[in-house]
Amino acid sequence: xxxxxxxxxxxxxxxxxxxxxxxxxxxxxxxxxxxxxxxxxxxxxxxxxxxxxxxxxxxxx
Numbered sequence: 001x002x003x004x005x006x007x008x009x010x011x012x013x014x015x016x017x018x019x020x021x022x023x024x025x026x027x028x029x030x031x032x033x034x035x036x037x038x039x040x041x042x043x044x045x046x047x048x049x050x051x052x053x054x055x056x057x058x059x060x061x
Contacts, residue, residue, distance in 0.1 A: 001018055001026055001027070001028050001029075002026060002027045002028075002029070003024055003025070003026050004024075004025040004026060004027065005024065005025060012028070012034075023055065044056070
């Protein structure tokens with residue numbers, strides 16, 4: 001995983017977890033098949049639409 005703001009690369013291996021708490025722009029690259037679980041807080045509903053900057057509007061918008 002690479003954080004774009006500073007170019008740091010963080011290796012991800014089986015059993016690891018990574019958390020983005022500041023809407024960090026990042027890239028996740030894989031050299032082989034990965035199985036991932038993604039968690040959103042608050043949970044998504046399936047009706048969300050990305051805004052122009054790639055983020056989601058809060059549910060009340």
